[in-house]
Amino acid sequence: MLSVEYIAGFIDGEGTITINTNLRSRGIPRVSIVNTNYDVLRLISYTINMWGVSNSIYTDCPKVSSRHKIVHRLQVYDKQAVLTLCEVLLPHLVIKGEHAKIVIDFIKRRRMEGRQGTTFKELEKAMITRIRGLNRRGA
Numbered sequence: 001m002l003s004v005e006y007i008a009g010f011i012d013g014e015g016t017i018t019i020n021t022n023l024r025s026r027g028i029p030r031v032s033i034v035n036t037n038y039d040v041l042r043l044i045s046y047t048i049n050m051w052g053v054s055n056s057i058y059t060d061c062p063k064v065s066s067r068h069k070i071v072h073r074l075q076v077y078d079k080q081a082v083l084t085l086c087e088v089l090l091p092h093l094v095i096k097g098e099h100a101k102i103v104i105d106f107i108k109r110r111r112m113e114g115r116q117g118t119t120f121k122e123l124e125k126a127m128i129t130r131i132r133g134l135n136r137r138g139a
Helices: 004-014 037-049 079-092 096-116 121-135
Strands: 015-018 028-035 056-060 071-076
Touching: 004 015, 004 037, 004 079, 015 056, 015 096, 028 079, 028 096, 037 056, 037 071, 037 121, 056 096, 071 079, 079 096, 096 121
Parallel strands: none
Antiparallel strands: 015 028, 028 071, 056 071
16 A cells, blocks of 8 residues: 555656546546556555545557557546545645645535535636646646
8 A cells, every 4th residue: 555645746746637628517527647657556546445536547558659658547537536535635745736626626616516506607617727727738
């Protein structure tokens, strides 16, 4: 089992905390880690499963050249799992702390919206825009 600090550092360096959008929804919170080392992703997967965070690991074969390595992606899509993971990691994230705060707030506001019928559409758009800016290369 890995430490929370190790996993936070790994996500700071190799991970993404974001909100995906598509035509059918106003946002899907997601945490993912991409790496060529399957074993380390398996250890992270095992550890976060122990915290109650459901996740999956996918393998992507190189499309450009046979010289490229096979890449593995650990993904967390379930809203409750993303919320739990972000809350556990937040005190230990150095680079992606603001990302985690936005995703936590996004999920909690979504829950309020579902219960009270309140719309947060403009605020959600602002959150998605902010997290996209944080995730932009070179930002």
